[in-house]
Amino acid sequence: MLLLLYGLRRGEALGLRWIDVDFEDGHVDIRRQLVRVGTELLHGPVKTKAGKRSLPLLGIVREALEIQRDGQKILREEAGENWVDTGLVFTTRSGRPIEPRNLARSFARIVEQNELRPIRVHDLRHTAASLLKKLGVAPRDAMEILGHSRISVTMEIYTHGDGESREDALRKVTGLFE
Structure with a gap:
């Protein structure tokens, strides 16, 4: 939803934190990104000054994020002591950041399973x-x-x-x- 409706960059979506989502006032603040630099996954500012922006929390996006939040609570319970609280919206099953290449692979798998023409994230x-x-x-x-x-x-x-x-x-x- 975030990639298609808001046109977020992959790193912006992966760097989104729950504190960036304001369900009460209805906006999503894009402030950070997650990128791979060499052997490290780094959290940093968005690509440009203009990339720092606040977008309205559209109804369909709100619903998707609420589903994500509920699903993440279940994952947190299942992981128990192995959960790493990063505060990120999108995480692995143990709460860690998602590797950008893994997002690309998962997306390619979804595209293929739904018999869509091949596209990149x-x-x-x-x-x-x-x-x-x-x-x-x-x-x-x-x-x-x-x-x-x-x-x-x-x-x-x-x-x-x-x-x-x-x-x-x-x-x-x-x-x-x-």
């Missing part, structure tokens, strides 16, 4: 950007949702044209002359 970010464009979201708003530092990144890299959009645009131009 990061492609969900591109999809989120393209959906924002298709829905007519102002580029500046899309840039802020995605946490880009420059609007050119949003426009050139993450939004992809499609035949339907082009046809609609040309119909509008034709309408000027009819």
Whole structure:
């Protein structure tokens, strides 16, 4: 949900902590990321200053996070003394951070099991950007949702044209002359 609806980067989702999710006021604060550097998994600030952002806690995301929180409570009980309390939203069965490569492998397995065309985890970010464009979201708003530092990144890299959009645009131009 977070990757597709908000266009979060993989590291931003894996670095999300429960203290970043405000169920009461209804927002999710993107402040940190989890990345592999050499042999270490490191928690650090998001990629850019613009990447630090607060997003509204959409109903469908709230539900998914509540399910995640309940599932994590069960895992914590099952792990007992082996539980490592990292405060992260997404963890292994023992509470440890999820290895980014393992997320990619799990995602690939889900894609294959559901007979979808092969896509990478990061492609969900591109999809989120393209959906924002298709829905007519102002580029500046899309840039802020995605946490880009420059609007050119949003426009050139993450939004992809499609035949339907082009046809609609040309119909509008034709309408000027009819």
